[in-house]
Amino acid sequence: MGELSDRRARKKAQTREHVRAVAHRMFAASGFDAVTIADIAREADVAVQTVFNHFSTKEELFFDGRIPSPHGPADAVRNRPPGVTPLVALSDHLAGGAAYFVGLHLTPEGRAFADAVRSSPTLAAFEQRVLFDAERQLAAALAEAWETDPEPGLATSPVLFCPRVAAPLAAALWLAVSRVVVVEQRLVVDDAEDREGAAAAVRTLADGLLSGLYAQLGLEPPANVAPLGRRAG
16 A cells, blocks of 8 residues: 555656646746646646646646745744754745755746746736745744744843744744845846855845844844845855
8 A cells, every 4th residue: 555655646746747847838938828727738638627636726836846835934943953943944944945046046947937927917916925825824833933942032022022922023024034035036146147156145135134134023143144244255
């Protein structure tokens, strides 16, 4: 039974990846609005229902693998290593994600994706909904974490005293930081000549914004989060 289950899981993953690859190729060639789910199913040689079994909407299919998962920030908090505070785990998560997506957007396919999002109100709105879903999940994860593992200085912060109050505010601030980094990193990449330079510029941007997040919470940022323009080399 275990082997059969594994084969089914592999087959399901392969089908999902195949549908996504076909869809992304078609979106790049014809544009998001011109391609239908029926077109994708026909080109991928699968049933329309098979596409919907893996992707709820055409927007979800377009973004799959191209933007961070809305579960990522909450998972970073809940699965952080021992001794790592929730906000430090978030800082590391944002930095790692930014570096990955810098590499993605340096490719021709990545640039085409960014151009498509900038030019489509439908796609831009979907991306914002993903970020707000991430905020909701993150607020719950932070509230849970801070009940038993308070952020250093949180209890004596002049701004916040209760984790159930601090968590939604921190999640909202994190959302603003993430939104700026996600959007601005595309502009940084557009002007970059190399991946390392772009990644460094995006990390500097993320650090500056995260430093501001700590300040808004009345907390001292950790040593690895430097104010904007003061990132150590």
